Amino acid sequence: MALEFTGALRYPNPRVEWLALQDEDILDPSLPIVDPHHHIWAQEGNPYGVADLAEDIGHGHRVVATVFVEAHSSYRIEGPEELKPVGETEAIEKALAARPDLADRGLCRGIVGKADLTLGGAVERVIAAHSAASPERFRGVRHLVTRDPHFPNGIALRPSPEGLLKRIDFREGLATLARHGLSFDAMLYHSQLSDLIEVARFLPELAIVLDHFGCPLGVGPYKGREDETFRQWRENIRMLAACPNVAIKMGGMGMVVTGATWHEGPRPPSSGDLARAWQPLVETAIEAFGVDRCMFESNFPVDKGMFSYPVVWNAFKRLAAGASTAEKAALFHNTAVRVYRLPIPLV
Template identity: 45%
Template structure:
């Protein structure tokens, strides 16, 4: 999405500008996608919302160019911590950017993953909180991972070390894989897990032909997952093309009222099932930047949470993320 001069001239007013926000899911990178680095994020943060802090989530950025393959993700944590150090100077505004850092580690290493986690802890300067091992696999969308990873012995052994050390796990998968997450939570019911992007409900290919069945399966698996008290959900990521909401195919800045109407059917069931203490709104920028501006994204979330109590809003916009990532 490329904003025009007309978009800038008719920009929405910020709703509830004093409501504290922690953005628990954004990326920074320098290609192959369009560059999105500290200055770009700062420009979005300057939209008028009261964003107190952010959490950087792995996106395979700035991996080390040499050394053992399993240690290459250390570079991403070092990179994010460098941005956090710049932000902590106060020179770039009040938001504590990258106050929490979610890195990457291949849990299929088994117990040997502990060495990678130890290095990330040192590289994170006290900000490293956990990892995201990307698990998304579906031939009709995009293959980011081999199939069946969560069930392998190596992954389970590595996950056990992650849990024992007290780190968080960001789970990114598509909705047909949710039963695999149920199996993982059954084996590790106390693990601190957050499901990314409301569980990746697909609306392309054959899935688009029977969205009623897709919704039923998605709700069934979310209902099962909601029984695990340490499992949380990130509310966002709906600008990605496989959700097929269409905002990514326009050159205008989608109004927050339209976004809220399209997003409610995916976000409200999660809030109803998990409660506000286990749900957190996320920007997923710059990925969702193709669909809307940072200002309108948070305005849309505020519209969706409009009837919530002050405590519930506090949970959704900041406190759930603050607790989960220990900010």
């Protein structure tokens, strides 16, 4: 019988003054970076627009392009329910049109939107609407499948319907993405990796991107069982990596659901602190997938409650310190460019 944990967690809002307590010089400032995972939203109490992203990026790392990932924000108010998420893509385009200087800097060069994949083949209509709204940027879809039996009421996110990845209609929606040359961003928990392995094998033509390392949970009944969770996660990551159509984003470990508590300290963590904490995950992912299917991600502003943009990218650079020039190019830039088919040259 599953243990139940019903307490809802909240992502901590960023505290600018607290984040400023950890001030670091930028490591390897000339290294080109594509940040393949961030959000833009109008969330009450914690809005984060393209100008906020530009400000974070402007602290010294050489970020040449970014990929926006759906955040359940700015949906259409009227019209068919299935087309309401297209409002988010329209909002990004509108924001960039208002700030062409930021568009020229590569912000939101790719867009991963939301579409209800349980529509099956009928999701074609939603894909067409996203593509019409953003013909130059729309690259893929994320439909959250996050659910764990220990959290019947969700954790920080609303729970997704049970067994989405196994449903025939959902898989037909995924197959429709593949037919259009679009990718699927998989946001799930580590306990669901076996379902994603099944999907990756079933749809080898579908480009799948695993978000946030596959989100190893560290709260509720998982707290204190980190070694057990890591072993389970590592085994499934190695099996998933055997599917050549899957890439992995390395980041997102500032999410409270992973057990992160940096925000409770008197000062933010240093990049060295983060690198030491994440080294086992990064080494496992790169060993399994290889650098050509691995990419670092900021997951801002979600992770901004725990550490600043300069610090998190310094941490990634510390983790890649032993890599060759070509390997660093893949991890920080080229994998994201290829996976999201961004119209910028490889380095």
